[in-house]
Amino acid sequence: MAWIGEIDLGTKPARAATQTMVSLSIDGHAIEVPEGTSVMRAAALMGTTIPKLCATDTLEAFGSCRLCLVEIDGRPGYPASCTTPVTPGMVVRTQTDRLKQLRRGVMELYISDHPLDCLTCPANGDCELQDQAGAVGLREVRYGYEGKNHLKVEKDSSNPYFDFDPTKCIVCSRCVRACDEIQGTFALTVDDRGFASAIVPSQKQDFLSSECVSCGACVQACPTSALQEKKVAEIGTPDRAVVTTCAYCGVGCAFRAEMRGEELVRMVPWKEGKANRGHSCVKGRFAWGYAQHRDRILSPMIRESVDQPWREVSWEEAIARTASEFQRIQAKYGTRSVGGITSSRCTNEETYLVQKMVRQGFGNNNVDTCARVCHSPTGYGLKTTFGTSAGTQDFDSVRQSDVILVIGANPTDGHPVFGSRMKQRLREGAKLIVIDPRRVDLVRTPHIVADHHLPLRPGTNVAVLTAMAHVVVTEKLYDEAYIRARCDWDEFMDWADFVAQPERSPEATETLTRVPADELRATARLYATGGRAAIYYGLGVTEHSQGSSTVMAIANLAMATGNVGIEGAGVNPLRGQNNVQGSCDMGSFPHEYPGYRHVADDATRQLFETAWGVDLDPEPGLRINNMLDAATEGEFKALFIQGEDILQSDPNTTHVAAGLAAMECVVVQDLFLNETANYAHIFLPGSTFLEKDGTFTNAERRVQRVRKVMEPKNGYADWEVVQLVARALGLGWTYTHPSEIMDEIAALTPTFARVSYGALEEHGSLQWPATDAAPAGTPTMHIDAFVRGKGHFVVTDYIPTDEKTGPRFPLLLTTGRILSHYNVGAQTRRTDNVAWHPEDRLEIHPVDAEDRGVRDGDWVALRSRAGDTTLRALLTDRVAPGVVYTTFHHPATQANVITTDYSDWATSCPEYKVTAVQVSPSNGPSDWQERYQAHAARSRRIERLGEPAE
Amino acid sequence: MSATDERLTYMANQIAANFAVMGVEKAALATADHIATFWDPRMKQRIMLALHVDAPAGSPLNEIARRAVERLIELGAPLPQVQATTFGGVDEPGLSDAG
């Protein structure tokens, strides 16, 4: 569908690497465009729109509708302008009597098989067929509707978000091409030929049961109402649009929130968005209904103890209570007895304020964030080796990659829009290496087969990467000139000596890692010698007892092969949540201020002391897990948690519950009564990303604007709530807009020096560092030198985790996520995305299942040393024998009851990816699940103002 | 030992094990530096006390961790916390840059 207010130039820009310009004349006007541009696009660039149906500037030209005919001097017939490239001196006419007549004839044929219910059609006013009928001046349809037509074909309403109405389909195949070219799922085909041709998903299935992943690219590409959002049918076409950023994953897709009044009609990915280039996934485009969900809590609530029902109170009372409780507790138990948790779901500005409140107001450094449990090893590992706690590239870089190595990541599910970009490059011929215990979709997907898949044993990442390094060093595949110029040669030699030892060879480690040695050797050779090689990694790297070592092992490999500092290569963490990068940048860790500067660094601390007018604690604060430990010992008493559900997302749920239960005041600021709120005393309602201004920073360090499209239903944006608490604590904050918070961040943080809302308006987005030397930001880092000076090789010794399988717990559990859900599912479970994933399932290899008498769909008990739970089994050979896998999107499953306290040695990032477990048949929920459900139901009771408890 | 002490000892040993490849001397310094950089003062104090624990099976700390903690003790105790906060003087004009 045409995007309101956006111009469609008909075909993609010229791909030409050379910027040779071509001059031609269109309708008597001279114009110059880059070589390779189509006549249609050239005309559109000078403001002349040539009628078209099958062309749109997000897809390759196809030339099927014949509406875009033009006349060109010296060429016979009427070429289609969308598929005709410009040539020097070409003379084009776009509007002649003959062309008009031909176009009308084409249009007449289309309309003769199209229902004439324009006035009641959901796309009325937003339909290209309607527009083009007008543009070609169609006045009559001579063929009538008596002949054969498609007007009685049934609608497919199976997808929860969009309908397919074949009666309105003109078989332009834009949807098919969108699914193939943009999304890369190849779910649609044109079935049959000629008059009988029709669009069908997969094997003539309905959309929901087909391979379709509901990304919506086809809906956006469809020029008619054949593929139409249900919301548009329900509400009507939008009349204004605001550009904002998706609040789900770390890809950071830019969207146009298309509105009618205060009502959001649809989210349309923004073509100018530099992270997503006009694409989206099912979450960002469709799964925003949680913002209006009836479970949302809109009034502040308090209670004396967690066994009481909640009591709704005024904002004033809730804020005053929060401040007085923290003051009381600190007066009684000491400055360091309280802390705060920032959220990777909230904006940079909100995160900055929470850490500021902790450091300036609570007077300690007890602030941590959910990045602790996902990418803290990335921060540690990349800072140690390269000097910056962030990925090295922008997403566009993948277009230049010759080899793509994906380790511990599942981009088509976890980072779908980037997954699609990666697949585009792979279809163009880049080589693919996947290192993952599970056969993730990327290993084999339409038109892509991984060159190497190493299904390693969970927990052996470091051994596998060291074995790769062994091959690189012993076969002399390293880039000596690069290493000598860019890294410390002596450190390289120490590292090379270490990895070259025979016990680190692929052959020696094969029994441990379960990766065949010859396959590993071939993988290492491809990575080292295949051209520009990029590494993309996810939580399968970080969430291990050696997460930080694995990140450093990756960095070592990239440096040794000269793959840092150029486009197409680099080390790229795929961040989980939308603002993981940002929340880390903003000083959410207990040992560092914004910009990753240690609290013990006198100069930095003085900078903040001067700015904030207080003495700051030079000692690091507590990490989340240590806060909980300290709580169980009676030393840590109060916690302010913004936008986090630590009870569900953190490991060893029983331990988290005990820690929370031991505190005197737990404040939860969130959209919903999440699981953590079951242990809270004060609840402050949160606002959604649609209801506030701010910025998010995505996995490529890109700072992008979040813009308010509607008023906060709870009354305040989250940054305002934190400011209210801070003021009640006596901190004289007077921010009137988040832009002022960003100005303060920029003034105090060198890498953000040139970030401001004005600069973001000007550039659209900025990749930090944005400094005086690089005012437009830095797409690729470490180009001439590493940020730390010389690249630092770190010897990473493989140390097996203490979480070991044995007779009682013979299987290894690893965890992950699925496309349609996000993290603990608090948002996506409250949308129609449940159509795809109504519950968490345990993936188990058929052999392991058979040994245990488990059939597909059976309830099974999953036990570890930490706890037990039940869920249903899914038999699949995606997982190797000995390995089981589940997601953690549903609270009823409580997958983290199972996970243990083991964590990364350097950052305490929990070892979610390796838990020794046993699986056995079961007939119902575990004791813990039953107890927990009862507790949750009890602690969610609310006394509304003027009503008894629910 | 309490659960927290056990956990801290475990953490110190784990850090030490990951640095062990550097050799005892350097690994002990790296471990000490790591603890100084990332641990909260109470955790540091607790691990210093753990040095003197005489479990039946000997010190719960491995050699590198033990040397690291000795090094931390040499460097001196971390700063104590102050009782009761005054929440700074930021509500007085001129003391805060906020806004």
Ligand code: SF4
């Ligand atoms: S569904 Fe829409 S995009 Fe697809 S062929 Fe039909 S009209 Fe074209």
Ligand code: SF4
């Ligand atoms: S929604 Fe996406 S995956 Fe589904 S058919 Fe359309 S383009 Fe393909």
Ligand code: SF4
């Ligand atoms: S969830 Fe991620 S990939 Fe999907 S639209 Fe949002 S930012 Fe893009």
Ligand code: FES
């Ligand atoms: S728009 Fe050119 S042939 Fe359809």
